[in-house]
Amino acid sequence: MAGLIKREDIDQVRERTRIDDLVSQHVTLRPAGVGSLKGLCPFHDEKTPSFHVRPTVGRWHCFGCGEGGDVINFVQRINGVSFVEAVEHLADRLGMTLRYEEGSAPAKDQAAPGLRRRLLAAHEVAEEYYRSQLLSPEARIAREFLSKRGFDQAAAVRFGIGYAPKGWDNLLSHLRGRGFTEKELAASGLVSQGNRGHYDRFRGRVMWPIRDVIGSTIGFGARHLYEDDKGPKYLNTPETMIYKKSQVLYGLDLAKREIAKDRQIVIVEGYTDVMACHLAGVGTAVATCGTAFxxxxxxxxRRLLGDAKDAASGLRLASGQVRGGEVIFTFDGDAAGRKAALKAFNEDQSFGAQTFVAVEPRGLDPCDLWLAxxxxxxxxxxxxxxxxFEFVIHSALAELDLDTAEGRVAGLKSCAPVVATIRxxxxxxxxxxxxxGWLGMDVATVAHEVRTAPRLSHPERVNPAERPVAGRADAPAQPDRxxxxxxxxxxxxxxxLQEPATAxxxxxxxxxxxxxxxxxYRALFDxxxxxxxxxxxTESESPSHWLEAVVEEIPDQLRSAAGALSVSPIPLGDEPLRAYTIEVLNALLRMDLNRKIAHLRGQLSRAQPQDPDYHEIFTQLVALETERRRRQG
Incomplete structure (x- = not known):
């Protein structure tokens, strides 16, 4: 399918897309040496950054899982799309019109490769439609709903809120009029299908667009407004090619920069809570979309917060920020809130940040608190x-009668495994x-119980497909550096690979x-x-084009090694690049000379002076010894 797009256009997409800009939409990148950046890998779970990006050559590589490539490979991997779809996505991002080989249609008109692109386009049209409908006479009920919660027209515009009118096929007709096919509509999640055909999934509801991290609308959350609406109070887009609710956080497109800057993320429970937090100045708030965290x-x-290797200690900086970042959950103070907090605790050990709970004593959610x-x-x-940890322990102790010996012992048995889990x-x-102190018991007794308690283990959740490349059956053993x-x-x-002109x-x-x-390395040199x-x-259009040509000459099983070398930081220190390069190449030549000299000495020791080759071997040995002394001097 990749041959459909003209090769020149593919090359132009690679050249015009800045890989650091693209990757930083998904991963917090930090300097990692001259011309190199690093962050937590988006393709496997890790606590210390091993994901490197080299902007000058347009490459990325993870030293943990062995994945790597260029901007197109990154989009393929991060979005789970084909090569053609990745190129089309990047072209759209650049405002480029792609050309296709003669006799082949654009992928978007074919059965599968361009469907994702068309679904994104349909959601963009749907969002525009819903937003325009919020201004209609029928949408007065929606505007009143927002107003009662403190949200004015400016807030509606900021968060893209709209209104789905009553009726069975308002949006459906609109999308058909914009050229979307039955197949695209069926796959979009915007319409449903009944005995008499397709109809609008969302009707008579206030609409929140749900966007991915780069700001593309991929689904909607909708709340009912009318008493005769027999559907659920909140209705979301179903699972589609572009919308996976377990992989989406509402408001992330608006919050990602603040999250990266403040090293903090606040997780609330609803769309209006996200809005209230942002309007109140807490710009790091996000929410799950109809599913548990x-x-x-x-x-x-963890990708957004970046490296958090110091987080387990929870050390607080002078600014009040916790080193390594903060994950803050907001829960109601009732039983349901405590249950949600306990579930969050089960995920805590996977975080590379200190985890907190913010509970409003009166049981108000952030939106109600803001309004009040x-x-x-x-x-x-x-x-x-x-x-x-403190919230979980207090929640457990609140269920017990600590005035009795039995209650205190039960509290110790219940809470000791929690404390033992702290890293x-x-x-x-x-x-x-x-x-x-909370139990009124001797510290030594509690310490012994903690030491002997079964720890609540949370093993790393690694997809088998994401294991390090060294573990793959088809991968050669990695050299010992x-x-x-x-x-x-x-x-x-x-x-x-990184500085070919200097080399x-x-x-x-x-x-x-x-x-x-x-x-x-011999294969890479070849x-x-x-x-x-x-x-x-030096004759190529750019270093990235030349590097792509090199990669194409390498067997698939060696590309991980090439990727690693193309992005890993060059250990220059204060030394100029040219001086460092000369030093490395001379050292490599001296090493080669030493091997050749050792080989000739072995030959000479086994030969006799009268042998025909003795004089030739001796002459070669003298020449190599002279060359070695010259390079050492």
């Missing part, structure tokens, strides 16, 4: 958050002492294949030579 949401949150007491009350609720030893010790030979060969290839100027193309004894060496990069 789960492991897929955890991955989204204003902006400051919402900010104060978040500021007065309490650690999730940070210092924090675990502090909670052990606090638990002893602690080996000096491996390290030096990798450094030379790293320079060739060429410093003599990389004068190297012989014998200089590389690590099989994977691929570079096959495209004309590093010198050919």
């Amino acid at each position: 789960g492991s897929d949401h955890v991955r989204i949150v 007491d204003g902006d400051e009350a919402v900010s104060r609720l978040i500021a007065q958050r309490q650690p999730l 940070d030893q210092a924090l675990r010790g502090e909670y052990t002492r606090q638990l002893a 602690s080996d000096p030979v491996v390290k030096l060969e990798a450094q030379a290839l790293q320079l060739a 060429y100027a410093c003599g990389f193309d004068s190297l012989q294949g014998a200089a590389f004894v690590v099989p994977i 691929a570079i030579q096959a495209v004309g060496g590093t010198g050919s990069a």
Whole structure:
């Protein structure tokens, strides 16, 4: 299917898309050396960043799971789409019109490859339609609903709120009029199908657009307004190709920058709660979409918060922010709220951040609190958050009669496994002492119970398809970078792939294949030579085009190694790039000379002076020894 789009256009999409801009919409990136960025991998669960991006060559690579590639590969992987769909998505992002090979139609007119693109387009049209309908006479009830909750027209515009009119096929007719087919409408989730054909899924409801992290509308949340509406109070888009409710957080498109900046995410329960928080100045609020907070949401949150290797200690900075980031859940103070908090606790150990709970004593949700007491009350609720561990322990103790010995022992048995689960030893010790105080028991007794308690284990949730590349049956063993030979060969290839112009100027193309004894690296060197060496990069349109040509020369099972070398930080320190390159290449040449000298010495020791080849071997040995001394001097 990839051949449908003209190759020149594919190359242009690659060249014009900044990979750091694209990736940063999904991952918080931070500097990782000269010209390199890193963050938590979006394709497997990790606590320390191993995902690297090299903007100058347009490549990314994860050293944890072995995934890597260019901008097109990233879109394919992050969105689960085909090559053609990924190119089309990036072209749309650039405002580019793609050209297709003669005799082939654009993918969007075919059965599968362009369907995702068409569904996104249908949702864009639907959102425009619903927003326009909010201004209609019929939508007065929707405007009153919003007004009673403190949301004016400006708020409606900010969050894209609309109204789905009564009637069976208002949106359906509108979409048909805009050229959408029956197949597209059936797959969109915007319409339903009954005995008499298709009809609008949402009717007589106030509408919230649900957007993905880059701001594309992928679904809707709808609340009923009329008493005769026999449907559920809240109705969401069903699961579709573009909408997976367990992988979506409402408001994330608006909150992502604040989340990355403040290293904080506030998780509320409803659409109006998100609106109230944002309007009150808490711009890090998001909500799940008709489903409980789960492991897929955890991955989204951890990618946005970035590296949190210090988070387990919960150390507080001078600004009041917790190092490593904060995940703050807002729950009602009732039994349902406590149950939700306990479920959140089950996910806590997957976070690389400290987790908190913000509970309003009167049981008000953020929207009701905002409406009753204003902006400051919402900010104060978040500021007065309490650690999730503490909330879980207090919730458990609240169910017991601590005035009795039996109640205190039951509390110890119930809460000791919770404390034992705390990863940070210092924090675990502090909670052990606090638990002893809350129970009125001896610290030593509580500490012994915590030490011997069965810990609540939460094993890493790793998709088998996301395991490190070294574990794949078709992948060659990865070289040991602690080996000096491996390290030096990798450094030379790293320079060739990332800085081909400098490598060429410093003599990389004068190297012989014998200089590389690590099989994977010899194959990469041969691929570079096959495209004309590093010198050919100076004739290419861009480094990324040249690197793409190199990658195409490499067997599939070696591409992970090439990807790693094309993005890993070059350890320059304060040394200029040219000086570092000369040093690495000279060291590699000296190593090659040492191997050749050792080989000739072995031959000479086994030969006799009268042998025909003795003089030739001796002459070669002297020449190599002279060359080695020259390079050492």
